[in-house]
Amino acid sequence: MKYLKCIDREQELATLNERFERSGAEFIVVYGKRRIGKSTLLQKFMEDSDGIYFFCRIESQKEMLERFSSQIAEEMELEYLKNAPFTTWDSLLDFFVGNKTGNFAMIFDEFPYAISANPSLPSIFQDYWDRKLKKTNLKIIICGSSIAMMESLLGYKSPLYGRRTAQINVGQMDFKNSCKFLEKHSFEEKITAYSICGGTPAYLIEFSDAPIHRCIEDKIFKKDAFMYNEVPFLLREELKEPRIYFSILNAISTGRTTLSEIVNHTGYEKGTITKYLSVLSDLKLVKRRISITESAKSRKGVYVIDDNFIVFWFRYVFSNIEIIEMNLSSELTKSVMAENNEMCSRVFEKICTEFLLMNRPFEFTAVGSWWHKGDEIDIIALNNITKEILFCECKYTKTKTDTDLYLNLVEKTKNVRWGGANRKETYCLISKSGFTRRMKQLAERDNILLFDQKNLEEAFIPSKAC
Template identity: 40%
Template structure:
């Protein structure tokens, strides 16, 4: 099943630039499977241009392929017979065909650099001397985030300062997956497992329940997702065994550097080094309490992709058993009993995304300017929203459970609220609980949102009603 999900903002950005008069040099990058190629193809449906896809092969074969693709697009029999002999002839050809406006999207650009490190320097010369004065719309795209940044944005690169714009393509937000699936409960469960990576979501079957999807789409040894996490890591990383150890430790809930060191046996310097690389690759992110500054020493580390978290939690530990065709056994014995707890640790992030959407439409008690989690000395609050000008604060707990007693949860929030150091002497406090369902709701102004309430608010966002 192929569905193009969201990306209206990125498409709009590309189309706005396409309407400009001058040359454009766009850098499009992001993790594998995040939808870069599909975004280019969607853009080209309403724009004049060609999508060139690089491969891991010799320079000669790469040039031969680009010659064939361009000769077919421009209907050029001469190029078809002769082809490009080097990158100079390739860029000379682009100069000759850059007017009227044409999009030339070169996908997997890092493959070309890997084969010929001089390519950025060649492109820099042609851009500076000719291409920037044409109507060309050049897109360089790639999945190796570190190589794309170093090759096109680093001050040491020949291409530094040449790009006219860049798009770092992120995974889809929960709100967009909800739009796709339609049902709140199903969207929460599917997002907890497959995350926001379009290729992973497209591998799932929305007509089946989540446990059947896990068994068939993630844990079967012949399924695409069974090996993809391993494939991505081994493609991106030089010493995967250390990274695997750190990612597995994070999936087990070891979110502090000290805990990771104790769990893996790796030194603090090694863990710091590899965490830094994983953050650069957008596989791990660091969170700090919402009331702290970026230099806070209270940072915690989490896996950025839910499928990676699920894979290291439930697939990697049982690989031998799964490879013998025992997916139903692992789902029944290990996934089913712990699944609600697993979803619960991701539910907070989904509610945060919903709140961000509600906030833009004024559907919460006040418009916040900061949102995040809070923790200190063993105490924690799932979501804290701050309105810095008005000194208003909202405390929220997220419970992926049915029959929640909201009065008990809010009592706990009221106990912890004074521990949150933020304008304590003059702030106005609000309290909120989000759960699958409630056995008892709170009285007064306290907010209780079950899945039906959240669905109703999402509908208000869609229709623009307040």
């Protein structure tokens, strides 16, 4: 059976295929945020594997088992199941235990919906795994979009604790693979689309054909567009008190990134904010960042939203809901496009980090940002063994970069306390619009690494190199 085109996910597919080829039973948990491509990944895996793919829906257990029975009847040519469907999960699992001796995959996509229909389902699977399934060659794969519920299935309080043989957390795609969804766009437009959509395949598909400004207006700034209501839907699906989480995410999206700033902006107690930030971190929606030279226990950390689309949504949708509801999105779209460089500059640093990881002047043991008393350096990469350190600034502007950026960087590096007097320093500038002749001459004299948009395009889209 052929499914949707699957981009990237080589590592996840390799894990599934390797586990499938083993003798003995497997119990694999696959999870990740909505729209991230979990179903496409599993369907791609099924193209070359013997097994059956079940999709769980919001319905009663009776309806679900009847639908599964009908599917089994068609795919395995067992017509009797249409008239005598399974009535319990026990009977369905017993059927596969008794009829499949070779390696055979049973995928239950959106498994939390099955649990909603029968909350005792984890206990049923635990019982069958302990008594029968683990003695077979069946490969049980359960998948879900509710990160909270799926992670609870891995927790020690769950009946399934200790039964899983592998877990796969399907994350967002990097910029290089995101570009594969945007083949009709120029490289600069790819950066804009990625700044809005992040690495979520379903969002990137929405931006794959039409001009960027049309996609923003039609796919996000319209009341009937799924991306318009996507963030509220996501938060309400995962969280019991979305109101407080909305306040926290809105604060971070508007630049209140320290704990005290978030507390002051939202008006909630520090303990409450700390608790809710922890949940957002567990859901991979928020990430705590520290300066690369600080210890992990540093109190100087800041919080960032770890999803480009959520940042965009709070910045441009949440604060303009009244305008969108009145169908006045055309002017809003113009204002977004006017701020394109500012919007992209926040994400350009991520893209540049990815580029440097692909083109390392030396082996990195750590990569991150640095800040101290008002000074900031976009990217620092270092090697704790060889004491090599790279300082990099990224510029996403319409003008060429001159020597002032480099000279300011040199001054700031004097305050980076790392590696001692004998550290080996490398300087790097990445500029969307290139460099002035004066900067190029200085780079040649001082052995500074310079990269522009052409270099980035050659790295990220080799077949479309300039």
